[in-house]
Amino acid sequence: MTARTAVVTGANKGIGRAVARRLAMLGMTVYLGARDGRRGKEAETELRAEGLEVRFLRLDVTDEDSVALAARRVEDEAGGLDVLVNNAGTGAPVTLPSATPLADVRRTYETNVFGVIAVTNAFLPLLRRSPAARIVNVSSVLASLTHAAARHDPSGVFPPGVFPAVLDYNTSKAALNAITVTYANELRDTGILVNACSPGFVATDINDHRGHLTPDEGARIPVLLATLGEDGPTAAFIGEDGTASGQVLEW
Template identity: 75%
Template sequence: MTTNSPRIALVTGANKGIGRAIVRRLGELGHRVYLGARNADRGRNAERDLRADGLDVHFVQLDVTDESSVALAAKRIEEEQGHLDILVNNAGTGAPVVKPSETPPSVVRRTYETNVFGVIAVIHAMLPLLRRSQAARIVNVSSLVGSLTYAAERNDPSGVFPKGTFPAVLDYGTSKAALNAVTLTYANELRDEGILVNAVSPGFCATDINDHQGYLTPEQGARIPVLLATLEDGGPTAVFLGEDGTPTGQRLAW
């Protein structure tokens, strides 16, 4: 991956929280980062603040649920850079937690539009640019609650939830399980091309999606996504890593 030019990265859902922390860290590592955000004002404000710190950050309007928006973002990156080295699919959403039996199908469908179909749309649009990279990396920000293994065992290896309990969240949990399956599917297609595709559980971070109840900061949650985004050639693909405070993270079961 040695080059004299900065590596080009795109992070979706990046005007706040973990996404913004990922952008900052990649920028600090010398990468040129496109900060994808649905809301233009928030995206430009984040770009301004990060550029004020000397980082090579560029806002791009990107609504992952709008394929025309995704296509325009890909076109801009192609025109300005010609390729893409790193894609971090961070944009995500979830509804208020209720029992699965009380969750309407419309709520599940809305969550899947962002967490699953949005990721697929972005990968499809950016893949031609990633294929022009000498060492492309795709990182999908998932969640431990998407693990079918831990759900079946009702066991949370991170210790957030007591043994014998596990969140049963129909929209968010199953969308992340689907995202994990999507990750494996792309990883198996692209591994022979040298494109590494992995999923990450950033840990229980204090963000808007959980009303800031998490005990990790967004900066701590950004560590493993950035690790996977900057893997050396020959690094792992089709793995699910979580934040446990160790240098290389915790290997999680799918």
């Protein structure tokens, strides 16, 4: 391995694309994971026009064969991996938990939960070859059981006493947080740091672009965690609050 290498899932648009761009601006070779070939190649072309070393990587996190092929390509071309950002995410139309179709919950979990496990396991052998690998799972403040139980949003997006009860999305991200801690505990003695982040209320497709932060602003905390020094935290949940190091959120 020579130049540091990163893989970002769901990176053809939104926060993922902004994360890929920021990492490439730091000098990394970034594999831009996307399941849509046309959109992925368009994003690659646009970022490479900025002089950035970005490569489209066909990657559908819900398809184990696609994940395996993507990991094999990165191994063949880069030999290893320094950063994995599990950004790909989805959510069903917002409705009451009691009215949420089970099929919607299953679809959301396929991407937000099982997809992260599949990608992490496939790329972990490559991350182990790095002297200082980092795994970043893009979660949400809505995943916090503590804040949900108190109906308190520390990011200030929702007023006190208001905390959206979205069955598929919130619980899938809570599961993602548990996955983060579980991998962090396995890898504590390897030098691989594993953390979750809440990028803030970012204007993306998943919220019909109602967020007040831009994707580039939402990319700040994921990139911060992707570039932690050896004294950085692991098994932490960090949110965007405008401060240099972000806000430690409750699980």
